[in-house]
Amino acid sequence: MTLRAPKIPPPTMQERADAAIAARALRAAIADPSTMGVCRAVHADLARPRRGEWWETWDNLPGFVRVNGRRGYYRHACLPGWTYLRAEIVPEMIPDLELLAELGVRPTEQTGERAA
Template identity: 70%
Template sequence: MARAPKPLPPPTDDERRRAGEAARALREAIADPSTMGAKTAAHVDLARPRRGEWWESWANLAGFHRINGKAGRYIHALLPRWSFARAEIVAEMIPDLEALAERGVRPTEDTSGRAA
């Protein structure tokens, strides 16, 4: 039987500050994609299972990554253990970053009702 992951420590003041900055930067990038900055892409080879992924990041969106192109998933370093579909960035990722910034609350449940 699989064990539940170890709980994350409470967020630091620095993480909360960065979460607020990240939420604002993502909203700005959605409104004006020219604010994203230069894109960087890297190919990551994974040993188990044997496959590779393309990770993309942008200079002005610290911690935000797109994995395997537009049809892939999106992650943010301040929201470990979570990945988002493109349509979930505005509906879930940004509100999760704002909750982390404003109340120090990490997400525990996605909109489909599954627990973390």
């Protein structure tokens, strides 16, 4: 028996609006880091596998999370299941958010260096 990935429903208008806001906020934060707002960090102690992670969020970047500091990875609530390296935020994460906002298209394939 072969397992298939669950079908993901098309994004709602609210999800598309959230993605548009997130893309604009990320572009603004890259242009002027002072617009990010207050950084908040929390340590998550994960039981299986036994490890912990540091999650950082910013007040003015809704849904954006940095995991394990600058050398870790980034994710966004609008793009569940996807992680990005720091160098992939501008060329991949923001365009993925904009495509979701404008066309309702979720990413389906990795497009960066890790995909090769």
